[in-house]
Amino acid sequence: MSKDTVLIIGARSDIAISAAHCFAKEGYDIQLAARNKSSLNADKSDIELRYQVGVSLYNFDALDIDSHEHFVSSLPKLPIVAICAVGYMGVQTKNERDLLAAVNVMRSNFEGPASILAVLANHFEQRGSGTLVGISSVAGERGRAKNYVYGSAKAGFSAFLSGLRNRLAKKGVHVITVLPGFVETKMTKEISLPSKLTAKPDEVAIAILNAVKKKHNIIYVKKIWLLIMKLIRSIPEQFFKKMKL
């Protein structure tokens, strides 16, 4: 019997690599997709040697929407779980002045991820099984001056995932929205993060695996974020707009 396969898109991110380890440890074969796949050669051998599973690499560009259908249909095997870890934070101050930069952030966090998951969703729907995992962000729960360009794209992505879940709930396909909160990664290493609110990539990966097994819908990796976001959402706009958060 061939093993089930997990596809990880945006595979160069720390969360993606941790997720690959986590699922490989459970015995899944792994497909890793990213721009310039050869940069993942060392990770491929590492995961193959540690867990004795198969790892295959694919070139994938989240912003090249036209290529997405072909990317999925030419995979040697349609995965049972697909995780989209594509994302790009950009620099807010730059995003405010430079529209091209802002558009790039919006496309990287919303358009690209939504497009590839849409394609995968149709394939999964046809098969009648599978789990789609989208890594969104708590930044999408309410726009803040500090990161609203990134946040707005994540808000769009979260809404997309929620709709997709609703559409596919009766079709045997499950959709998971992951809201990691702060994570200690390459993307955030220059920012000092409060340790109690910050998850390690491994914790995010374990939370994803757990959510896939238990068919959770929306997960906050650190539970405290559920509370924090409830609070932030509940602040009336007239006060919120004057706050520094």
Place this chain on the structure above:
Amino acid sequence: MKLGGWGRYPLIEAKLKSPASIKELIELISRGNAIGRGNGRSYGDSSISEQNTICMKNFNRILEFNNKNGLTVVESGVLLSEIITTFLNRGWFPKVTPGSKYVTIGGMVACDVHGKNHHKDGSFGNYIEWLDIITSDGEIVRCSRKINSEVFNWTIGGMGLTGIILRVAFYLHPVTTSWIKQKTIPAKNIDHAIEIFEENLDSTYSVAWIDCLSKGNKLGRSLVMLGEHANISDLNYDMKSDPLIIKSKTKILIPFNFPSFILNSLTVKIFNSIYYALGKKKKNYKLVDYDTYFYPLDYLLDWNKIYGSKGLAQFQCVLPLKNAKLGIREMLDALSFSKSNSFLTVLKRFGKQESCLSFPMEGYTLALDFPITKKNIDLMKKLDEITLKYKGRFYLAKDSRMNRDTFKKSDIRFEEYKKFRSSKMKKSFSSVQSKRLEL
């Protein structure tokens, strides 16, 4: 941030970066005064540079494994524990392992670590096929006994000062089970312990645990533990169903700093009960899983906290064979005279060591742990003097407090090392230890 080694003494305000790519790593090296840091398990200040400590935790991938000859290629930040969990159930085990499995492979190279089989198999360096090192000019240099052999030889045991160790190719050793056949022999005193070591030179593993509180004709009373890898035929029926089992054991987390007096009453009690129980028995072979045998202290995560908030220091020296009995006895006398106690006192026979900088030499090594106090620091100075008197030398991976003159008197090899580095390196690497000792 404040950085320390495993002994948490000294704690030093230092800049720490964890590069995620080779490009970032090279950029950091170009700033000068860099030192590589693995899992921070050397005891003192050898993996700390105030200006430029480079943590290698992101370089932690296993790159190649040859299941015919055991050649394993890894990035230097891979932990020995990961090597064991990956390869032991496929029948491979490190040929040389230190007393903790939470060390990185890069650290094992830089300190050229030894294990309980040094008298037979030498140090870790003997099993390295090649290294990739990033030198001061940002080049990745592949070196081995055949190519760039000079850099290779100085890097093994070179305390990270030739460059950042990036990749290591080393051999694992085939085993048929994950069990060790252990035999424990009680020794009446230090002479007796040495006698037992000398009679058992063909035993693969050997180490002694000394009861440092005994005196007079019982001075150096100890338990000598011998070990061999068990074969399948040594296992009982249940064990045979999974001879290479890796048990995951619950680790005990030390939640806070202990007051130091707890230690010795406890260890002495444990020691005595084993000692007297063994005295009554004649045949003392037993099967012990690899984890209990090689890494007893790894059970207690953060066991360094047991020593209290000021931290601990370890003293480890080696004395040449002909001076060992006298020298070790003098050290144990000094220990008993000072009324200091060492929680863990370990004695071990070393074999010959053919390398440029490695710590071992044919003779006996003594390792003692002390909580940091004025009295203990003074005692360690006394032990330094005895080491010099008997022509011994010191293990840099453990050192955190030696003075420059003592070190220079004990080890002239580092003068040559310094010459090599100043002739070949543009921007030198340095650690707090290398500055303290002028390595």
